[in-house]
Amino acid sequence: MTTDNRLPVISLFSGAGGLDMAVDRVADDFGSSATARVGHGPLRVAVATDYAQQAMDTLALNLSETPTITRDIQSLPTEELLEVGGISEGDASLVIGGPPCTPFSKSGFWLAEKRESRDPNASLLEEFVRVVAQSRPESFILENVQALTYKTHRAHFERLLAALRELGYNPQWKVLLAADYGVPQLRKRVFIVGRRDGKAFKFPEPTHGGPSETSKKWDETKLPHVTAGEAFRGLLTSSEPGELVEGKYGELAAEVPAGQNYLWHTDRYGGRDEFKWRSRYWTFLLRLSPDKPSSTLQAQPGPYVGPFHWENLENEQGLMRARRLRVPELLRLMTFPEDFEYAGTRADIQRQLGNAVPLELGKAVTRALMLQLGHLQPVNEIEMDLLKAAA
Incomplete structure (x- = not known):
């Protein structure tokens, strides 16, 4: 029997597995995840859960060794997550997840319950905190839509940060533009990252720059944003x-x-x-x-x-x-691997991908965290500078 010495990760609200693949491929070179299933890094997803069976079917097609649980997180005890993952309290290196973003998305913002931040699904943020509190991972990464940081939802956001601070994780947050990390998509998401030892996480510096929907100035010393035309180059579709x-x-x-x-x-x-x-x-x-x-x-x-x-x-x-x-084009815009498999129809995969974290963006954040925790070694000057800044 082969022992897997990789560090275990608990995945919540897993969806199609954007963050899960980022965890699995965190040691891969930039862009290599698009063409090959490598995944020889320090982490493994020990257990993944989502309420949507179709999403879990998709994740299982791409991370076949990961045990999955299909259930509403509000009825899923942390003890069961640990048991299915074969880990004990304090063992997990990381808890990851993006609680459903519908309550905080601009889509449907005209609904009164969204404008006034009264959506009952907001309590799913509390479920993330509950699993962190009870599993005591070494660190966590929470991802959500940028609108969570808006004034309308500020009470939810501040309560979330306060709860994570109370646990001793010193949460740091930042809105990141996916295009700034090599993703051919102007997608903004907020990431909240915390460490059990209380040390402040330092977010990775952008590798790319260019104009966005809200900014016409950028750091021209960076690589230019990857365009849709570049992303589709050489892609054959039907x-x-x-x-x-x-x-x-x-x-x-x-x-x-x-x-x-x-x-x-x-x-x-x-x-x-x-x-x-x-x-x-x-x-x-x-x-x-x-x-x-x-x-x-x-x-x-x-x-x-x-x-x-x-x-x-x-x-x-x-x-x-x-x-x-077309689906292969959607995968390119999400920097998902070309051999990515999915369950359901074309509309189903658009929904799954539209709710997912672009792979290279997820890798950038996860890799920065693993470097700062000492589970990866820097491979270039940029990563060495990141470690110096985080020290």
């Missing part, structure tokens, strides 16, 4: 059922140029005067630009919510139509 944008706005979507959205069809641009200025959400009829990173991939987009590909294709009537992104 058509997928339902990929063409048809229906009420199908013709209008096909006329929107790359990098533009519905605003093209207002009186301020060159399209048809169909919409009032800023009357729709920004992703309505949005087309990717091959020269920029993608906008955030939506987990449950409506039929006219992009980003759509910049190319048009003919439908059965010979009319040009915009097309949705």
Whole structure:
């Protein structure tokens, strides 16, 4: 019988396993995770849980040695997590998880319970704290949408940080832009990281730079953001059922140029005067630009919510139509491995990926933590500087 000496990790709200794969491949070189299942680092996911069976099926296809539990976390005792993972209190090197972000997402923000931060699912943050308190891991990584830090939800956020401080973990938080870490996507997420020894975690410095939706200035000494065109280079795909944008706005979507959205069809641009200025959400009829990173991939987009590909294709009537992104393209934008397997339909995988942490972003945070805990050794000057700054 072979003994696995890798450090155990408890994964909560695992979903499709973006953070789980980051844990598994934390020692891989940047980008190598896209083409090969390596995973020879210091960590292993000892147990993973989520309430969605389909997500657990997807995770099992890609991390076949990881035991999974499909259940609402509110009815899952920490003792059972430890038992299934074959670990005791204090053994886990890391607890990871991204509690469902729906309560804090801008999507559906018009709902009163979201505006007023009264969504009952907010208590899932407390479940994360409960597992940390009872399992006493060496460290934790919690990921969520940027909106958790907004004034509207500040009470939840401050209560979360206070609870983690009370446990002695000295939580540090930062909103990170995925594109700044080599992900071809302008996706912002907040990460909260804490250590049992109380030492402050130092977040990794960005490796890439470029303009974003909210900033036109950046550090030009960094590598440039990876564009969607670069991400798709050399990728061979085939058509997928339902990929063409048809229906009420199908013709209008096909006329929107790359990098533009519905605003093209207002009186301020060159399209048809169909919409009032800023009357729709920004992703309505949005087309990717091959020269920029993608906008955030939506987990449950409506039929006219992009980003759509910049190319048009003919439908059965010979009319040009915009097309949705294909699964291999979604994987590239998430920096997921090309051999990633998933359970469910194309819509199911979009939902799973839209809720996931981009692999290279997850690796950047996890690797920085493992370096500072001494479980990895620095391999370049950037990592040596990070350790000096964290000392």
